[in-house]
Structure formats: C-alpha cells, structure tokens
Amino acid sequence: GWQRLDLRCCISLAPLADPTKGSRCAHLPRCNFDVLKFHASRTKVCPVAGCTARYPRIADVVRDDDLRERLSVVPPTVDVVWLRGTALRTTDPGAAAPTRGAPSRKRARECMDLTG
DSSP: OOEEEESBOTTTOSBOOSEEEETTOOSOOOEEHHHHHHHHHHHOBOOBTTOOOBOSSGGGEEEOHHHHHHHTTSOTTOOEEEEETTEEESBOTTSSSBOOSSOOHHHHHTBOOOOO
16 A cells, blocks of 8 residues: 655655665655764664664665655655555545645654664
C-alpha cells in the first residue's frame, strides 16, 4: 500500500532534501544525509521511533538517490508525499485534498528523544 513520508528531516526538521536511512532500517528514509551521519557517529542507533536498527559503522548510513531525484520535482509548498513502489503522490490516496500546512506535533514525535 501507500506509505506516508513527511518531507522534513526527522532529526533537524529541515526540509528533506537528501533522504537517508540506515542500511538495516525497514522504514522510508526520514533524515538528511549529513544530519543522520553526524547522529550515527554519536549514538549508533536509528532516531526513528520504533526502529531498532543500529549503525555500527558510518558506512551503514546510506543515501536514497532515487527518492532524492523523485522529490526534486515536488513543489516546496508540499510537506507530505505518499509512496508506493516507484509511484509518488502529493495528495493522500484516501482523500481528495492535498495535505499542506505547518509541521504538526505528530511529526516531532516520529523521532525518539535522544537528548536526555
């Protein structure tokens, strides 16, 4: 089915411009490369809530160049896309209207709090 992807880095909340995840992660890329690389160098664990992947080496942080290319055509006003295989939608497949607006509190909860 369709998978929702928020277009904000899970760690920095900056726009998701360089989608990246760990090689052992089963979820969609949710972080920007440099941010996740720095995070992995300090903590060695995935920041996405519910993911138990570990990053024993920095090389375990991998870019998703295909997704980056597909996201390059998404208008900057869109903050969520839906993915299924190679298909990308900017509107919710279950609704008629596009999802837009300010970042939600839910987005901030998608990453674990590793600061404390």
